[in-house]
Amino acid sequence: MISLPDFPWDRLTPYKERALAHPDGIVDLSVGTPVDPVPLVAQKALTEAADSPGYPLTYGTPRLREAAAGWLARRHGVRVDAADILPTIGSKELVAWLPTLLGVRPGEHVLFPELAYPTYDVGARLAGATPYATDGLLALGPERVPLVWVNSPSNPTGRVLPAEHLRKVVDWARERGAVVASDECYLELGWEESPVSILHPDVCGGSHEGLLAVHSLSKRSNLAGYRAGFAAGDPALIKRLLEMRKHAGMMMAAPVQAAMAAVLDDDAHADEQRERYARRRAVLRPALEGAGWRVEHSTAGLYLWATDGRGCWDQVEALAGLGILAAPGDFYGVAGAKHVRIAVTATDERINAAVLRLQ
Numbered sequence: 227m228i229s230l231p232d233f234p235w236d237r238l239t240p241y242k243e244r245a246l247a248h249p250d251g252i253v254d255l256s257v258g259t260p261v262d263p264v265p266l267v268a269q270k271a272l273t274e275a276a277d278s279p280g281y282p283l284t285y286g287t288p289r290l291r292e293a294a295a296g297w298l299a300r301r302h303g304v305r306v307d308a309a310d311i312l313p314t315i316g317s318k319e320l321v322a323w324l325p326t327l328l329g330v331r332p333g334e335h336v337l338f339p340e341l342a343y344p345t346y347d348v349g350a351r352l353a354g355a356t357p358y359a360t361d362g363l364l365a366l367g368p369e370r371v372p373l374v375w376v377n378s379p380s381n382p383t384g385r386v387l388p389a390e391h392l393r394k395v396v397d398w399a400r401e402r403g404a405v406v407a408s409d410e411c412y413l414e415l416g417w418e419e420s421p422v423s424i425l426h427p428d429v430c431g432g433s434h435e436g437l438l439a440v441h442s443l444s445k446r447s448n449l450a451g452y453r454a455g456f457a458a459g460d461p462a463l464i465k466r467l468l469e470m471r472k473h474a475g476m477m478m479a480a481p482v483q484a485a486m487a488a489v490l491d492d493d494a495h496a497d498e499q500r501e502r503y504a505r506r507r508a509v510l511r512p513a514l515e516g517a518g519w520r521v522e523h524s525t526a527g528l529y530l531w532a533t534d535g536r537g538c539w540d541q542v543e544a545l546a547g548l549g550i551l552a553a554p555g556d557f558y559g560v561a562g563a564k565h566v567r568i569a570v571t572a573t574d575e576r577i578n579a580a581v582l583r584l585q
């Protein structure tokens with residue numbers, strides 16, 4: 227039997243009930259789920275592709291793969307052949323199944339950051355492998371490692387790894403034949419720093435060997451409900467994943483492929499969404515600081531990683547008393563025991579309510 231961790235969000239229920247009891251209602255800043263409309267460009271493309279009776283391609287339409295490659299080149303300075311793009315049903319499923327799809331074996335370690343999105347750990351377990359949370363690769367000694375995850379900008383900390391740091395990870399992995407999977411779902415949400423892709427020539431030296439960048443349209447384009455993501459990178463890895471995914475039926479719905487191609491071609495809606503998050507962040511951050519929280523990292527992404535020095539559950543409780551729901555830092559690793567993660571994914575009206583309550 228595979229042992230999976232308890233679903234942590236259930237532990238937040240009593241605090242949610244407390245926050246819901248606030249006379250002006252809850253401000254839920256716990257989950258990073260988009261609240262703004264799906265861009266019209268996506269809705270239109272989805273509707274136009276609604277009559278899709280046949281099976282979609284696991285590999286994605288050429289139009290979709292061209293759009294993804296075009297977006298990477300235009301926005302991130304990354305040159306990828308459209309042949310080396312693979313659509314995924316959101317990025318969470320790929321994060322959860324990548325170790326299995328790559329053939330990671332029981333007893334092997336899958337590495338990911340000490341503070342991390344919990345699905346890297348789950349993915350290791352689903353493959354029967356051993357999850358290993360570490361920020362120090364050197365501690366591993368000469369052991370063979372099949373897969374290393376990096377995540378910049380980070381969930382939960384909003385930390386950005388500079389090109390030079392990522393390059394060291396790539397060099398380390400290449401020396402031992404490890405695959406580096408880079409979860410880049412917040413790549414377009416840099417505030418005080420500009421995040422860089424693992425596939426950028428400054429990081430990988432122009433070769434994508436052993437590298438996979440994992441992207442999501444959930445945050446950039448408010449498509450969390452559509453389930454739209456893709457992987458890009460090493461042609462041999464993409465081919466292997468494609469073969470496995472074809473057999474396993476892991477294919478994105480055709481209307482979603484059409485919507486995803488349309489949003490990847492369009493930057494206007496993404497810039498507009500970025501502005502919304504920038505505004506919310508600009509009022510929420512000083513309000514938290516004024517109320518005694520210190521915000522760390524958080525130079526990119528959708529979260530403020532904050533502490534008032536107490537245990538994370540005490541902070542969750544204090545905020546719930548104000549009708550504000552935050553995520554406890556220990557959901558993301560023991561190193562988060564004194565932090566809370568506060569998402570900027572609430573409407574302007576709700577963010578303003580939180581600001582008033584923190585005053």
Ligand SMILES: Cc1ncc(COP(=O)(O)O)c(C=O)c1O
Nearest residue numbers: 316317318343381411442444455
């Ligand atoms: C770091 C990270 N990776 C992956 C995901 C999954 O996103 P999706 O499955 O919506 O593409 C999330 C969602 O919040 C995330 O924070």
